[in-house]
Amino acid sequence: MVQKIAIIGGGIVGSTAAYYLSQDEYANFEVSMFDEGIGQATKAAAGIISPWLSKRRNKKWFRLASDGAELVAKIAQETKMNDDAYANNGTIITRKNKESLDELYKIALEREKSNPQMGSVQYISKDEIKNLIPIIKNSPYDGLFVPGGSRIDGNLYCQHLLNIAMKRNLSIYKGKVKLINDNQILYKGKIFTFDKIILATGAWSKEILANLKINLNLRPQKGQLIELRIANNEFINKMPVMMPESEYDFIPVGREKLIIGATHDNDQGFDLKHEKSVDIALVKTANNLINNVKANDIILSKVGTRAYTDDFSPFLGMIPGHPSLFIGTGLGSSGLTTGPIVSKLIVDLIKNKKIDLNQYQKPISTYIN
Ligand SMILES: Cc1cc2nc3c(=O)[nH]c(=O)nc-3n(C[C@H](O)[C@H](O)[C@H](O)COP(=O)(O)OP(=O)(O)OC[C@H]3O[C@@H](n4cnc5c(N)ncnc54)[C@H](O)[C@@H]3O)c2cc1C
The missing domain is CATH 3.50.50.60 (FAD/NAD(P)-binding domain)
Known part of the structure; x- marks a missing residue:
């Protein structure tokens, strides 16, 4: 029936x-x-799939998120999704201080054992970061490279x-x-x-x-991000996502689009108003990593509403x-x-x-x- x-x-x-x-x-x-x-x-989402080094202690959430990351990769493969929709280029997570980077590396080694999708996490130096993402002029810190990390366009x-x-x-x-x-x-x-x-x-x-x-x-929680058009011949294929500590995330897409975001506003309900001041803060983050990004380079500013439980x-x-x-x-x-x-x-x-x-x-x- x-x-x-x-x-x-x-x-x-x-x-x-x-x-x-x-x-x-x-x-x-x-x-x-x-x-x-x-x-x-x-x-409206940024598109980062890289849950493995989260410091959340909630084991049930971690199981859901790590099985979820594996499933996204499987769906992308079985449906022959193209690179614009899903790309497994890895993620880089940087830390200002060496001790917290080492602590994160220990977590990575532990989690690698039961999460093959994550791949084998490696230390990555500032110079190596520049090689993988040449548009980055000043990665101020070393980081970890997570090979299983991906980005998707929701x-x-x-x-x-x-x-x-x-x-x-x-x-x-x-x-x-x-x-x-x-x-x-x-x-x-x-x-x-x-x-x-x-x-x-x-x-x-x-x-x-x-x-x-x-x-x-x-x-509800409001989130805003920007997409920048960077006409730069230093864009290369397969650039990983960069997640710097206490900055917004940095998501290169294709050969000339860069997403910077996103904000987390808990007190604006379902408001979808696009905030200029947020754009400016996001452009500032972009400038901390690459030179000469201007508000004029923004091609799109997106706002969406996330759902949260207590x-x-x-x-x-x-x-x-x-x-x-x-x-x-x-x-x-x-x-x-x-x-x-x-x-x-x-x-x-x-x-x-x-x-x-x-x-x-x-x-x-x-x-x-
Ligand atoms: C700015 C931003 C950045 C983000 N970045 C990331 C990221 O990098 N990585 C990540 O994993 N997650 C990210 N997220 C979170 C992620 O986008 C959301 O958690 C996820 O997309 C929620 O999906 P959903 O299908 O539950 O809801 P939604 O995508 O919100 O879809 C719900 C849909 O239901 C429709 N709807 C609701 N009520 C009705 C009705 N009565 N009649 C008809 N239609 C209705 C809505 O119009 C909407 O289209 C981000 C979110 C935001 C806002």
């Missing part, structure tokens, strides 16, 4: 779910995606997966929907009924569930007491890394596969009341 599935939200969670729902030739799904897209975090990644799914069983509808009950959605004045609904609604998940009197522990952990699963409603949100600032695995697990649940969510998260009731 055909199962009608709705996905609300077309960011990384929704798009990856659509991809997985289109992959199983034995399952019979008819999938509809509804997406408003305004303020979407995925489209928007291109989603488009690529949606194109695959649309050839099979996916229809996409633009605009905002309301949830009427566990199985019905209001879209452009009409009611649509589904067997199951996936809420991939990011920071807006609290709002959409309020109608069903379900309250989520979730808050313990900074994503959560996913069936909403307790609502067997046809599934959710995955609270991805915070590493949602391009965790989003794909969050969706794959949701789709596994929909396909009645046995999975152990305890390794990845606290009980879902922690985040819902």
Whole structure:
């Protein structure tokens, strides 16, 4: 029997779910995606996938993020994603002081053992950093090179997966929907009924569930970044991402685009206003590493809204007491890394596969009341 599935939200969670729902030739799904897209975090994101040297002590989050990084690489490979959407060029993490770099290296050696995707982490000197990223004039500090680190373009990644799914069983509808009950959605004045609904609604998940009197522990966070056009013949292919201590991140893309970002504003709610003062601060960071970057070099300034829970952990699963409603949100600032695995697990649940969510998260009731 055909199962009608709705996905609300077309960011990384929704798009990856659509991809997985289109992959199983034995399952019979008819999938509809509804997406408003305004303020979407995925489209605004910087694109760094490199969770392994995070100092977060939350083991469940680390499992989710490291399995997520591995899954992103697998999806990119199996769907033949091009370099603009996903590139595994490594990441460089610098530290001002030698002791904290050594401490990070120790963590790396420990984590390498159970995370093959990370690769073998190496010390990298200031001069070696300049060789890998020649546009950098003044890397002031030495760092570590993480070969498994990658960058993705959230928007291109989603488009690529949606194109695959649309050839099979996916229809996409633009605009905002309301949830009427566990199985019905209001879209452009009409009611649509589904067997199951996936809420991939990011920071807006609290709002959409309020109608069903379900309250989520979730808050929005504003993020802004800039894209610079650097006409510079020192751009080379395959430059890694650079994550300097106490500076914004530095993400070279292709041969002339550089992304600098991103900010984390907890007190601006869903505001999407583009702040000039933030652009200036981001350009200043760029100038700490390369010479003569000007505000005129900015080709795009992006703003998006991340979703955070109180313990900074994503959560996913069936909403307790609502067997046809599934959710995955609270991805915070590493949602391009965790989003794909969050969706794959949701789709596994929909396909009645046995999975152990305890390794990845606290009980879902922690985040819902
Ligand atoms: C500036 C910035 C930089 C970032 N950098 C990184 C990074 O380098 N690495 C990393 O791993 N992560 C990064 N992140 C975090 C990451 O982007 C997010 O965690 C992730 O994209 C969230 O994905 P999502 O699918 O849950 O939500 P979103 O991408 O926000 O998608 C949710 C979608 O649901 C739609 N929606 C909501 N309600 C409705 C409704 N009622 N009807 C219709 N549609 C609806 C929205 O319009 C939106 O399109 C960054 C985020 C920002 C903002």
